Amino acid sequence: MASRLYTWGQWAVRRRGRVMAVWLLLLAVVGGLGITLHGKVTNEFSVPGIESQKAQDLLEEKFPTAAGGVARVVFAAPEDGTLTEPKADAAVTASLKKAADVPGVVNVSDPARTGTVSESQRIGYADVLFRQSADSVPETSKDALSEAMAQARDVGLEVEFGGSAMQPKTEVGGPAEIVGVMIAFAVLALALGSLIAAGLPLVTAVVGVAIGVLGVQFVSRFLEMTSTATVLALMIGLAVGIDYALFILSRHREQLADPDTDVEDSIARAVATAGSAVVFAGATVIIALAALAVTGIPFLTIMGLAAAVTVLLAVLIAITLVPAVLGLFGERLRPRARRTERTKDTESAESTKDTQSTGRAAGSWGLAWARVVTRKPLIVLLVGVIGMLALALPARDLRLGLPSYASQPSDSTQHKSYDLLSEGFGPGFNATLTAVVDTSGIPAAERTATVTDLRTALAREPGVAAVAPPVTNPDSTLAVVAVVPKTGPDAQATTDLVHRLRDNAPAMAKAGGTLYIAGATAAAIDVAGKLSDALPLFIAIIVILALILLTVAFRSLLVPVKAALGFLLSVAAALGATVWVFQNGHLNGVLDIPSAGPVTSFLPVLLIGVLFGLAMDYEVFLVSRMREHYEHTGSASEAITHGVARSGRVVSAAALIMVAVFGGFVFNHDPIIKSIGFALAFGVFIDAFVVRMTLVPAAMALLGRHAWGLPDWLDRITPDVDIEGAKLPQRALPTQDGEDRADGSEGEAREEREVAVR
CATH class of the missing domain: 1.20.1640.10 (Multidrug efflux transporter AcrB transmembrane domain)
Incomplete structure (x- = not known):
């Protein structure tokens, strides 16, 4: 190569x-x-085959008016007022009438008629249903909906927006990301x-x-x-x-x-x-x-x-x-x-x-560091491993999900609507579930009674706050029942409730129907479950891949095993820190995290994939210099100190650049980007400075010459990729008469030049 x-x-x-x-x-x-x-990106994380997606597909096929995006408009009167006051009531009615004329809107609910007003009469909400799916509702329609609420705002009402159609756009390029690039430039200037x-x-x-x-x-x-x-x-x-x-x-x-x-x-x-x-x-x-x-x-x-x-x-x-x-x-x-x-x-x-x-x-500081680490390698290794395992402890309680509006910035309309709904009706109104029933297999005369019995059964479930009356499509082959939990979308109790509600499916099947529990909250739970099931296979593939690639790179068995174990330690520590911050709610003020919640469902898989590649970067650059020196001198101990001295500075600079770039995204307002940026920044920092710069030299010192061993049979079938450059053409050096002379050994060339000068 x-x-x-x-x-x-x-x-x-x-x-x-x-x-x-x-x-x-x-x-x-x-x-x-x-x-x-360019095309249009989506904020929906759908997975074909999961129950919530099957229900959504069925709604789009048989009940399209119920499958569109929903904008939930939340009204709040001042502390000393109510929505039932004539002035406020007239303003809400007029605003909702204008909302019905917004392009794409097919239905607008009336809080007074549907009873979606809190007991205090201060907070209420109306659902605006669009013809398009949630992700396809154009920004112009959202802006028009906001403008339609002007009369309600004019009388002193607070108006905020939630619902599936009001997902905020993901944006990058803010001050934090720019600062990260500036820090990267400063690190480059110091390193070079x-x-x-x-x-x-x-x-x-x-x-x-x-x-x-x-x-x-x-x-x-x-x-x-x-x-x-x-x-x-x-x-x-x-x-x-x-x-x-x-x-x-x-x-x-x-x-x-x-x-x-x-x-x-x-x-x-x-x-x-x-x-x-x-x-x-x-x-x-x-x-x-x-x-x-x-x-x-x-x-x-x-x-x-x-x-x-x-x-x-x-x-x-x-x-x-x-x-x-x-x-x-x-x-x-x-x-x-x-x-x-x-x-x-x-x-x-x-x-x-x-x-x-x-x-x-x-390379003086790298040389000094390598000597410190290799002086007592066993102690360094034990302390490092124990420290990494301590960081990984919170990962035992890892819960996966997708961020709710509670995770949006505190000053965003989505977060404010979440808080108002929780205050007026309870947190479960932010986690409304949808029971979708395919009744096409039930005799027409029995459909109404069957769906009514289902509604009664759902209402009896512990953790259910309310169940709305069923709504059917025009030919009565599909029924939709809204179920409101007592707990919010991020609560473990809500996840447990979804599984219990799905236990009613066998009874519905006996009657000839099919029951699905869907909605945004159920979809987030389904995606998390799908990703949890895929995680073990993905980890196994990554570890096996690491062993194969590093065996080819370094023609060694122990070096790949050491690298893979170090990688697993880095992933565990990064996941533990992410759980500690985002799920357990520590450092919320420092990192501007509005609310603790489950870890983004696809973050562990993403972290493993990205951190594996980056960890192998540092492993290759560090160990290849060790291998290069070992090939020339045959001294395993000198190879370690030489490799760290020669590569330590550039590996440290590279890691700091990675941390700066990823760290800049920690302050992005999007909760998904924020958590990914934190996990990657922390993971790279730990992997580079604890695993690669500390544990790797210590482990190599303990392994000694055995680190570079490869069985004869494996040596014969392993390709020689020569990443150290041992087979490069000889280097051209000038002689006294000005002509170039080829010499394959840099050290010998220097000695001969000194002799020529003397």
């Missing part, structure tokens, strides 16, 4: 103008398509010691992310895609794009520290060595994200594939556009501290000494 990438890197440098032109042309074409021909060098990874990453995100928007014209898919592609693409460019750039500048190094050769070697690790690590991220397809959940599959394509673009940019840009800047990227104004006769010897001393200085 390294030899081919070396040739590829040379080609990219020599054809840098064409390479940059191709990428800019691709950006222009994809950008134009994404901006002008150059503002020009720091800007390059950001520029190349932005090109890749722009192509990826705009491409995803264009594809949304043909595939149903959630808004979270676009944000995930942006989040991951930006983070890995910066990191991959950083790995190649830092290796290039490390090589340029030797003043005898040719710029073009250095770029090609950086692409061959660091680029091999980028390709290998990027492949793990892509495969892990694509593996989300095994869950059998379409929206998650598309989400994973969208992010995987963005990562693929980041890899391609790292091995094509990055070397082209490095070639464009040429000598300007050579570290200034390595340059001298000495004569040619003395420059060779003294630059060798300078390179060796500054090389030690550059």
Whole structure:
């Protein structure tokens, strides 16, 4: 692999103008398509085959007027007033009359007639039913509905909106995300010691992310895609794009520290060595994200594939556009501290000494850290593992779900409507369930009695606050019964109630009908259950994948096992911290979390897939330097300290960049994006600094030479990918007479240059 990438890197440098032109042309074409021909993203997380989705499909087929989106308009009188006062009552009636004229509205309920007014008479609500599905209600109709309530607001009433049709749009690019990118730039500047060098990874990453995100928007014209898919592609693409460019750039500048190094050769070697690790690590991220397809959940599959394509673009940019840009800047990227104004006769010897001393200085803290960790490796390993397990403890109580309006920002109309409904009627009015009964198999004369008996049975269930009268479609083959729980959508009691209500299905089946329990709350419960069932298989696939890939990369059995165990520790710790914050309600004020609730149902699967790829990034970059040194010296202990000293700085910088980018999304107003950003930021931080930089060196020290062992039979069938660059062409070094001389050993070349000078 390294030899081919070396040739590829040379080609990219020599054809840098064409390479940059191709990428800019691709950006222009994809950008134009994404901006002008983009589709519409959805905020619904539906899963074919689950009970709630079957019910929704049945409603759309047999009772379309009951399948449309609902906007729940909540009215609240001042503390000293009521909605029954003549002035307030007239304003509500007039506003609802205007709402009936909004395009797409097919029915508007009347609070006075339906009794949806609280006992205090201060809070009430009306349901506005649209012809379109909830996700298809246009923004113009929502705005018109809001404007229709002007008369109610004019008399002093508070008007807020909830319901399935009022899902807020997911937006990115706010101040927090920008701050995250600025922190990433600061980390790059400190790590590279150059503002020009720091800007390059950001520029190349932005090109890749722009192509990826705009491409995803264009594809949304043909595939149903959630808004979270676009944000995930942006989040991951930006983070890995910066990191991959950083790995190649830092290796290039490390090589340029030797003043005898040719710029073009250095770029090609950086692409061959660091680029091999980028390709290998990027492949793990892509495969892990694509593996989300095994869950059998379409929206998650598309989400994973969208992010995987963005990562693929980041890899391609790292091995094509990055070397082209490095070639464009040429000598300007050579570290200034390595340059001298000495004569040619003395420059060779003294630059060798300078390179060796500054090389030690550059990795001095990493060298010191590696020596501390490997001095008492067993103690370090035990303390680290125990600490990680302690962080993972809250994950034992993990509950999955989808965020309700209680998780929306406190100043949003959705959150305010949630609070008003809870105050006036109880939290269960935010978790209304829908019992859908297919009565086509029941004799026509018995349908009414059968549905009435069902309503009575549902009302007797513990935890049910109210059951509405049945509503049937025109040919009476489908009945809909609204069931209001006593508890809110995020409560475990509501989940238990849904399962108990579904226990009435066998009795309905005996009568010839089919019962479904549906609604937004039931759908969230069904999605969580589906994802929980898929989690063990997904973890098994990821762990097996890690073992195979790392066995191929390092030709070792123990290194992959160690890496997989470390990855599982990182995932457990990240899930534990996420449960502690989002489910248990800690740090709510600091992170601006309006309400504690279940963890987003697809977050664990997403976290496992993304964190696996990123963890393997750091494992490959760190251990490949250890392997490279071990191959040259045969010393296992020196390989550990050398690997940490050489890679510690860049791995730490890469991890901090990831944390900064992901951390910026923690302050996004969308509760799903917020939780994903936190889980990934925490997971990357723990994995990089605790697992890879601490536990890995300690474990390698305990394993010693055994870490690099591979049985003969496995050695024969394992392909040699050469990510360390052992088979690269010999490096060209200048001789006294000015001609180039090839030498395969950098250390020997330095010694011979010193002899020549003496």
